[in-house]
Amino acid sequence: MTRFLAVSNRKGGVGKSTISVMLAHAAAAWGRQRVLLMDLDTQCNASLMLLGGEGWERAARAGRTIADYFYDRFDKVAGDESTYVVNNVGDVAHSRMARGRVSLLPGSQRLEDIQGELYLKQAKKDLHADAVALLVRGRMKRLMRHFGMDCDLVILDCPPGLSFAAHAALDMADHIVVPFRPDFVSQFALDRVALLIERVENAEQLASIPFAERRYACLPNCLTGAGHERLLIDQIALDHPLLTTRLPVLESIARAFDWDESKKSMEQKYAGALPYLRKLHTEVFTGAQMRAQSA
Amino acid sequence: MRKTKALSGAAQDAYFRRLLKAQGKLSEAAREPLLRSFKREIAQLQLRREPLPDALLSPPHAARSRQPTTPTRRAQSDAGGGSGAFDPFAPNIVVLLRTLGRAAALAALAAIDNPEHLRLLAREQRLSVAPDLTSLAELRAAIVGAAERRIANRMAAAS
Numbered sequence: 001m002t003r004f005l006a007v008s009n010r011k012g013g014v015g016k017s018t019i020s021v022m023l024a025h026a027a028a029a030w031g032r033q034r035v036l037l038m039d040l041d042t043q044c045n046a047s048l049m050l051l052g053g054e055g056w057e058r059a060a061r062a063g064r065t066i067a068d069y070f071y072d073r074f075d076k077v078a079g080d081e082s083t084y085v086v087n088n089v090g091d092v093a094h095s096r097m098a099r100g101r102v103s104l105l106p107g108s109q110r111l112e113d114i115q116g117e118l119y120l121k122q123a124k125k126d127l128h129a130d131a132v133a134l135l136v137r138g139r140m141k142r143l144m145r146h147f148g149m150d151c152d153l154v155i156l157d158c159p160p161g162l163s164f165a166a167h168a169a170l171d172m173a174d175h176i177v178v179p180f181r182p183d184f185v186s187q188f189a190l191d192r193v194a195l196l197i198e199r200v201e202n203a204e205q206l207a208s209i210p211f212a213e214r215r216y217a218c219l220p221n222c223l224t225g226a227g228h229e230r231l232l233i234d235q236i237a238l239d240h241p242l243l244t245t246r247l248p249v250l251e252s253i254a255r256a257f258d259w260d261e262s263k264k265s266m267e268q269k270y271a272g273a274l275p276y277l278r279k280l281h282t283e284v285f286t287g288a289q290m291r292a293q294s295a
Numbered sequence: 296m297r298k299t300k301a302l303s304g305a306a307q308d309a310y311f312r313r314l315l316k317a318q319g320k321l322s323e324a325a326r327e328p329l330l331r332s333f334k335r336e337i338a339q340l341q342l343r344r345e346p347l348p349d350a351l352l353s354p355p356h357a358a359r360s361r362q363p364t365t366p367t368r369r370a371q372s373d374a375g376g377g378s379g380a381f382d383p384f385a386p387n388i389v390v391l392l393r394t395l396g397r398a399a400a401l402a403a404l405a406a407i408d409n410p411e412h413l414r415l416l417a418r419e420q421r422l423s424v425a426p427d428l429t430s431l432a433e434l435r436a437a438i439v440g441a442a443e444r445r446i447a448n449r450m451a452a453a454s
Contacts, residue, residue: 184421191453203453227384231420234390 004145004154005284006173008197011189012160015179015221015247017045018257019280020157022270023177024050025092026281028100029266033152035100036085038144039066039107040169041159047106050089052259059086059106067108070165073143074118081146093263105147107157115164133164140168162196170197176216177243177284182223182232190218190240203239211241219280221247245280302340308333310340314395329402337398381412383419388442397439404435413438421445 007020020037027033039046047056059065063072069084088094089104108114115136122132147154156169170176176197180186191203197216200206218240223229225248236242247253252272270277302310311333315326392400407413413434417424422441428434 187449188452191449195453201454203450206453227382227419228421231384231387231389234387238390238393 002149002151002154003175004156004173006156006158006169006176007179008156008158008166008170008173008176008193009178009180009189010160010162010193011180011186014181014186016160017041017043017049017157018253019177019179019219019221019247020046020155021049021090021257022253022273022277023281023284024102024155025090025266025269026277027153027155027285028094028102029092030278030281031153031285032098032100034103034150035153035155036103036105036147036151037089037155037157038105038147038169039157040111040163040165041107041157042109042111043159044107044109046157047104048259049257050102050104051086051106052261055086055089056106060108065106065108065110066165067111067114069105070111070118070140070143071114074121074139082150085147091260091263092266092269103151111159111165112163119164136164137168137171140165141172144168145172167196173215175284177219178216178240179219179221179247180236182220182229182236184232187232187236190236194240207239214241217241217243217284219243219245219247223248243280243283245276245283247276247280250276303338307337307340329406332405333399333402337402340395381407381409381415383412383416388416388420388422388438389445392439392442393446397443400439400442401435404438407435410434417441 005023007016007023009016017039024035024037028035037046037050044056047059051059064084064086066084069081073081085103085105087103088101090102092102094100094102118139119132119136122135123129127135144154144156156173158166158169170193178190178193178197180190191206194206194214194216195201195203198206198209198214200209218236220229220233220242223246233242250273252270256269256271256273266277267274308330311330312326315329386400386403388400388404391403404413404416407416408431410429410431413431414424416422417434417438420438420442422438422445424434424437424441428437
């Protein structure tokens, strides 16, 4: 059964795309999964990491992006949507005999405009604004789910903010990783995204849901070891489930995403970041929460 | 609703003793008056059944040893006079307030008897206190008040 994992936070610059790509590589290489990364972020960073600038531009020109897919297929899904997907992306070498691979539904800078257009198109049907929004979101959810057939794992790299696509991704995901930088503003961002994910209206309602039953887990990222980070993480742990993995600021992670066409092993690509990625992979994909969600 | 268990009498004393012992920077001589103060001022504890976060119960020196030297810490060491040993991130006042309550937070601050240390703690934990406060009691109350406002502020934003 295909699992849908969203990587999301309404706050920008917390490492959503980097973590999406790292998890995609890890699931393909170590979990032997057929992974599809769906780039819902109009910044297209995950696409640039996996295809490079020229590769992404070729895909965009050929109409192989998520915006094209939503626009073309909004009213009717065709049987085979593989033309929108770019296979075997990224610079990690996977053995030809191995099952694991990473495919990409590339992002598009036009996605926000397309969502607006789709909304307006539906609004002409004399529906209430909320009903139109629900309709667009529901349709996007079905379109995303359609790709589940050809892979074991779909990773949804969500945009910051709350577009229809982001809402749809949060609605449909089996499990959500919420990366954050431990600064004071991040607390508010985590509180708010948690309300959305758990579909509750305030902190009290959220507190009534045991951590073990929540769909999300927060991932402290870009740690420098400063004292205030410890302070914030302890405070956040009172209200939100936290992964035990802590990702420090590492040159090896930054370097891993400089585009390079030559294929390499996970060890070569991630170098000093490899132990952290191994721990994250184990925790996210073989941890109790993900198992429970996918059961 | 989170489940809690009530502690009083000997069980409560044992809990306080364990909590204070875990604060590695407190000597036995410093712990005893705190313990007496807890016994005198707190009649009953409502303890969450969930364990406290590690950082609260583990000795601060262990947490410190995992961290690189921050500019703040360097500045303290440079200032001399033994201030290098003071960790402005422990105890975590917001966590203490939320897990053990106001009296426990005030009691933990009572272990800090240097007003400059209290100001440093307030600054590093982003707990705003008025600059004209001079007495230790006022500073401690202001720190706890600021932590309460921070908690209320966050709750309001998530509603």
